[in-house]
Amino acid sequence: MHKQRIAIDMDEVVADSLGRFLAFYERDFGIKVDRVSLRGRHLFEAVPEAHREVVRAYPREAGFFHDLDVIDGSQAVVRELSERYEIFFATAAMEYPNSFQPKYEWLHAHFSFVHWRNFIYCGDKSAVCADFLIDDHARNFIGFRGKGLLFSAPHNLLDTAHTRLQNWREVREFFSA
Structure with a gap:
């Protein structure tokens, strides 16, 4: 299946x-x-x-992407989702070439249950082939063929045009429904 x-x-x-x-x-x-x-x-x-x-x-700056804190609840929910869905990380790394290695190391350290082949470094997320995209920037939904899910962040709190997920508990609930 x-x-x-x-x-x-x-x-x-x-x-x-x-x-x-x-x-x-x-x-x-x-x-x-x-x-x-x-x-x-x-x-x-x-x-x-x-x-x-x-x-x-x-x-x-060289150290910007090293050792970022993990967003609360993300690891557990992504692990749960990986049992029923194919998980990819799609990160716009093209603007900051110094971010490739630190992002790879960070993802590998915190989400080691997702295979490195499922790490996508891109500039335009419309190229990503997925059913859902969880992102904090609504601009990344333009041209995306699946359903965009806006993950709440301070900069996007005034956006009312997209399905919003406030936190990882709401992500879990959305995909459990």
Whole structure:
């Protein structure tokens, strides 16, 4: 029997890259930004204009993608889903070439039950062949042939056009229904 496929984005879906942005920003400017204050905005949109280019450059720093925290509940739910679905990780790594190796190592360390052949590095997720795409950026649903599922993150909280999953408990519930 053919299993349906679920493609899962990495950053802000299973890996807390926003936490890294916030930590780097506090390191560089001595200002602590609360996630709640980012409702509907990316960090670079919420900081003073003079800081924006520095923030936008963070993913280009060599250590940015190393040792990111795991989004709560993601490992257990992805493991459960892998028993009934074919799981792929689809991460847009083309913009930051220094992210390939750290992302591979991170996925292997935290989701070792998903085979490395199911790690997809792409620039345009419309090329991903899956029944579902769990992503924090609705723009990645454009051209995607399956069903896009918007994983909640501060920057997308004002988006009401897509099926939203607030957390990994809701992901579990969606795929159990």
